[in-house]
Amino acid sequence: MPRELAEKLKDSIVSTVRGTGEIVNAVTETVSDTLVTALQGTGSVGKALTGAVADVASGAIEGTSQVGGDLGKAAKGAVIGVLQGTKRVGAEAVDTIGSTVQTLVKTTVEVGGDAGSAARQAMEGTIEGARSIKLAGVEAVTAAAAGAVQGVGRVGVSATTTTADVARELISGAANVGGDLGSAAKGTMLGVLRGTKELTAQATDTVGATAGSLVRATAGVGGDIAATARAAVDGTIQGAREVGVDAAGAASAAATGALAAAGDISTAAVEQVERAATGVISGVKVVVTSPFRG
Numbered sequence: 001m002p003r004e005l006a007e008k009l010k011d012s013i014v015s016t017v018r019g020t021g022e023i024v025n026a027v028t029e030t031v032s033d034t035l036v037t038a039l040q041g042t043g044s045v046g047k048a049l050t051g052a053v054a055d056v057a058s059g060a061i062e063g064t065s066q067v068g069g070d071l072g073k074a075a076k077g078a079v080i081g082v083l084q085g086t087k088r089v090g091a092e093a094v095d096t097i098g099s100t101v102q103t104l105v106k107t108t109v110e111v112g113g114d115a116g117s118a119a120r121q122a123m124e125g126t127i128e129g130a131r132s133i134k135l136a137g138v139e140a141v142t143a144a145a146a147g148a149v150q151g152v153g154r155v156g157v158s159a160t161t162t163t164a165d166v167a168r169e170l171i172s173g174a175a176n177v178g179g180d181l182g183s184a185a186k187g188t189m190l191g192v193l194r195g196t197k198e199l200t201a202q203a204t205d206t207v208g209a210t211a212g213s214l215v216r217a218t219a220g221v222g223g224d225i226a227a228t229a230r231a232a233v234d235g236t237i238q239g240a241r242e243v244g245v246d247a248a249g250a251a252s253a254a255a256t257g258a259l260a261a262a263g264d265i266s267t268a269a270v271e272q273v274e275r276a277a278t279g280v281i282s283g284v285k286v287v288v289t290s291p292f293r294g
Helices: 002-020 024-040 045-066 071-088 094-110 115-132 137-154 160-176 181-194 201-220 225-243 247-263 267-277
Strands: 279-281 284-286
Touching: 002 024, 002 045, 024 045, 024 071, 045 071, 045 094, 071 094, 071 115, 094 115, 094 137, 115 137, 115 160, 137 160, 137 181, 160 181, 160 201, 181 201, 181 225, 201 225, 201 247, 225 247, 225 267, 225 279, 247 267, 247 284
Parallel strands: none
Antiparallel strands: 279 284
């Protein structure tokens, strides 16, 4: 049944996009209507929701890919459609965001698309979709960022550079539509840690590089780098606790990466980030081993 739903949505997307040439609205409406129809035919919306959401998300990307459409726009439309459809059947929309974005990014990579573009526009769709149904934006942004990073990891391309690239695009997407950058940073680091089984040297490098990318991207859009750095460390600690790795070690790696990035910006930036991202955060003493000055 799940693949049947995905194939049905994919065929609808192919037909609609070929007929109109428009992607975001076409995908939004098709995903929302298909999801509602699927869920209304079940005895328990809650039990069927997760599978149906993953199904329509993958079908939206596959259908758009088949007609050579913009996969980033499809990701944006799919998130909005899932949020609106979930709301229509009375389910908790925020619960669907992480898995939706994860599937969208994963499927985009599988069909040869750009993970960063999918992540950026999925973030835009999350914020716009959450506003359209009056959903708390902070939780939605955090969930979307975590899902995007986990989506990259699910297809085996979670190299340090790839994760850092996705982090940059998530900040860009949030900034494009006035979203909370701190929530995007926190969710990004949650996603990184959720894909970590142990704090190896490579994992530590990824944590540091991702935190640094978040700070640089925030500076690039004129955001508050201190708030982003602190949120990144906070998300790192939360994620480390979830998966059972050394929270202090992970937090130190995140703070070190954030400070290194600040050092590329200015001495004032280093001072701001140092004040925000070191000391006791969420019950963990966060320290860095090297001084950073721009």
